[in-house]
Amino acid sequence: MSWQYFTGIFPALLSGTSMTLSIFGLTLLLALPLGLLVSVGLRSHFKPLRALLDFYVWVMRGTPLLLQLIFVFYGLPLIHLVLERYSAALFAFVLNYATYFAEIFRGGLQSVDQGQIEAAQMLKLKPKQIFMHIILPQVNKKVIPAIGNEVINLVKDSSLVYVIGLGDLLRAGNIAMARDVTLLPLLAVAAIYLVLTAVLTWLLRRAERHYAYYE
Amino acid sequence: MLTLTNISKQIDQRQILKAVSLTVKDGETLCIVGPSGAGKTTLLRIITGLIDYDQGQIQLNQREFRPSRDNLQQGVIGGVFQDFRLFPHLTTLENVMLAPKLTGLLSADEARQQATELLTQLGLEQQAQQYTFQLSGGQKQRVSIARALALKPQILCYDEPTSALDPNLRDSVSQLLLQLKQTGMTQIVVTHDLTFAEQIAAQTYHLAPLQ
Numbered sequence: 001m002s003w004q005y006f007t008g009i010f011p012a013l014l015s016g017t018s019m020t021l022s023i024f025g026l027t028l029l030l031a032l033p034l035g036l037l038v039s040v041g042l043r044s045h046f047k048p049l050r051a052l053l054d055f056y057v058w059v060m061r062g063t064p065l066l067l068q069l070i071f072v073f074y075g076l077p078l079i080h081l082v083l084e085r086y087s088a089a090l091f092a093f094v095l096n097y098a099t100y101f102a103e104i105f106r107g108g109l110q111s112v113d114q115g116q117i118e119a120a121q122m123l124k125l126k127p128k129q130i131f132m133h134i135i136l137p138q139v140n141k142k143v144i145p146a147i148g149n150e151v152i153n154l155v156k157d158s159s160l161v162y163v164i165g166l167g168d169l170l171r172a173g174n175i176a177m178a179r180d181v182t183l184l185p186l187l188a189v190a191a192i193y194l195v196l197t198a199v200l201t202w203l204l205r206r207a208e209r210h211y212a213y214y215e
Numbered sequence: 216m217l218t219l220t221n222i223s224k225q226i227d228q229r230q231i232l233k234a235v236s237l238t239v240k241d242g243e244t245l246c247i248v249g250p251s252g253a254g255k256t257t258l259l260r261i262i263t264g265l266i267d268y269d270q271g272q273i274q275l276n277q278r279e280f281r282p283s284r285d286n287l288q289q290g291v292i293g294g295v296f297q298d299f300r301l302f303p304h305l306t307t308l309e310n311v312m313l314a315p316k317l318t319g320l321l322s323a324d325e326a327r328q329q330a331t332e333l334l335t336q337l338g339l340e341q342q343a344q345q346y347t348f349q350l351s352g353g354q355k356q357r358v359s360i361a362r363a364l365a366l367k368p369q370i371l372c373y374d375e376p377t378s379a380l381d382p383n384l385r386d387s388v389s390q391l392l393l394q395l396k397q398t399g400m401t402q403i404v405v406t407h408d409l410t411f412a413e414q415i416a417a418q419t420y421h422l423a424p425l426q
């Protein structure tokens with residue numbers, strides 16, 4: 001009987017999963033480069049830029065993501081900035097996660113030996129080439145474990161989008177649970193999250209191994 | 216030919232170099248000797264363009280030359296760091312081919328070909344595909360030399376090339392420098408190892424500490 005029950009709620013859970021994955025994937029795709037950009041800005045010699053970015057990081061890391069979601073969706077319209085649900089969720093997630101990534105990248109950038117940069121300068125490489133070919137590959141190796149933690153967090157954090165009425169995986173489970181008065185949907189939801197994080201953990205291990213070829 | 220005329224440099228309001236003048240003729244090896252803190256590394260950093268100088272003039276082949284600003288076409292002065300500073304994420308071969316490829320001096324294929332030749336010339340053909348952490352100190356130094364040579368520098372500078380190596384490797388370093396001299400390479404070598412200086416140098420420049 002319960003197997004039939006699971007196949008019955010499966011389509012709803014699947015559509016929830018696709019929302020979860022879409023928030024997750026797009027956030028990652030946008031927040032990683034933004035975070036890298038912010039981390040470079042945080043090391044800028046231009047003080048006003050640094051102050052601005054410090055403030056941004058402080059606010060986003062110092063307040064709950066849930067609050068930020070509510071603020072973006074319900075608060076911004078007050079200043080005539082109306083975003084539809086999905087864009088609002090993405091906006092809040094990208095801005096939020098970019099700060100965590102920025103802090104991680106900042107540590108990574110700090111760890112690159114200044115001597116590497118001088119060696120590249122002496123070889124007449126341009127600043128952009130030095131960044132792309134010397135600094136970034138060395139930063140990537142350093143940051144992958146920490147980025148990995150945030151990636152796993154992001155999968156689970158994506159369930160917060162329920163608060164602005166988006167139908168993600170957890171919400172699909174909740175609806176089924178309330179309707180059918182059973183905890184079974186939550187078991188199915190947990191199983192799906194576990195599968196997602198297992199796959200991601202595996203991918204992250206591979207990425208770590210990819211950079212393990214030196215030192 | 217490289218000519219420095221009255222080069223002066225201050226760092227943090229402290230005079231590090233004052234009116235340094237010296238000349239290195241083509242194909243010659245110049246040894247810069249002097250006590251620790253005399254400013255030898257600073258002078259090399261100026262010559263290789265890592266930092267700028269405050270006063271004075273540098274000429275490369277009788278033409279005004281600003282190492283920190285001039286581009287490949289105006290001349291290259293290569294350098295080998297005391298601690299080598301190879302790129303750990305690249306293979307030995309990639310270390311050597313990176314600069315000519317990225318600067319557009321050579322195509323990727325030409326850069327690879329040249330890197331292979333340089334590594335062979337320096338006895339490193341076995342190490343081409345290895346990462347630099349797998350190399351011995353002497354091998355690292357030779358990769359560092361190959362990497363600098365890949366940009367076809369007019370002059371190659373070394374900062375204390377024997378200091379990070381086993382003392383028993385000194386002779387092989389001096390042999391290598393003599394071998395490069397035979398190919399016509401102009402070299403500037405900072406050292407405080409006078410035996411080594413004698414082995415390699417035709418000319419010696421004493422850099423006295425300021426006081």
Ligand SMILES: Nc1ncnc2c1ncn2[C@@H]1O[C@H](COP(=O)(O)OP(=O)(O)O)[C@@H](O)[C@H]1O
Nearest residue numbers: 226227231249250251252253254255256257258
């Ligand atoms: N970036 C720097 N900042 C401050 N002081 C420096 C810097 N670079 C060199 N110096 C100072 O300049 C002097 C000469 O240093 P250096 O050129 O390394 O001498 P050497 O190589 O002959 O031992 C030293 O007193 C050193 O402390």
Ligand SMILES: [Mg+2]
Nearest residue numbers: 255256257374
């Ligand atoms: Mg020195």
